[in-house]
Amino acid sequence: MKLIGRNYSPFVRRVATTLTLLDIPFEHHQLSVITERETVKTYSPLVRVPALVLDDGETLIDSAAILDAIDEMAGPERAMVPVAGADRRAVLKLVALAVGACEKMVTAYYERTRRPAEFLYEDWAKQCEDQARAALTVLDQAAATATPLSGGRLTQADISAVIAYDFACLTQKDQLTPESSFPALAAYSARLNALPAFANTQAT
Structure with missing residues (x-):
């Protein structure tokens, strides 16, 4: 997987931290929405970060949606938000x-x-x-x-x-x-x- 966005963004950082805590491997491309807008736009049409490119090529945007998907990957016992x-x-x-x-x-x-x-x-x-x-x-x-x-x-x-x-x-x-x-x-x-x-x- 590829995580797009700089850790200067708290939204990017909480995704990066969660992936790391759960030992889920990823590549981190620390791209700036200010200085690298066009590159970020290829991943996120809103030019917002984070974006997470999954192994199958699907790209998720918005940290809440990304973290929900990460919890699903981790399973209910390890999920960072309880299931119910x-x-x-x-x-x-x-x-x-x-x-x-x-x-x-x-x-x-x-x-x-x-x-x-x-x-x-x-x-x-x-x-x-x-x-x-x-x-x-x-x-x-x-x-x-x-x-x-x-x-x-x-x-x-x-x-x-x-x-x-x-x-x-x-x-x-x-x-x-x-x-x-x-x-x-x-x-x-x-x-x-x-x-x-x-x-x-x-x-x-």
Whole structure:
């Protein structure tokens, strides 16, 4: 399989980390949607990453769809999201918060870094950062209560929460002050980033 996209994207990184944790082999083509748009477009017509090219040539896009397919490959006992019931809902709730935080941070990051300064919409950037902060606060409270975050084993909730925190450190260090604002997530990030699957997928 081939994974398309840079680990700078939290959505790409959570796929790369999941594949690595599950020992599913893949080639990683760290292509940028900014500087290598035309190449990315050959895999994803939306020019969005991640894209995952399966062994049979089928290409999946969107990290949620890709991770669902990866869980199917892994089987119900190893899947990173439980297959049914309260455990599944608990994990998906935390994943939704982490993914939502990442989406808002990406929006704020592009607003601040890609738009010409004279057209910066400061109120919109701050609103997105406030939404990300609210989601990360809930995840921080969850990490302060128990780690792993749900069900006593590492799940997609843990992967996505730590990667969301790491992305805040990478792109919103001044706006969200993640290391001081989310101390439980900071400690959990340090623990998980000591594992090869997380360490080897950090943004470069």
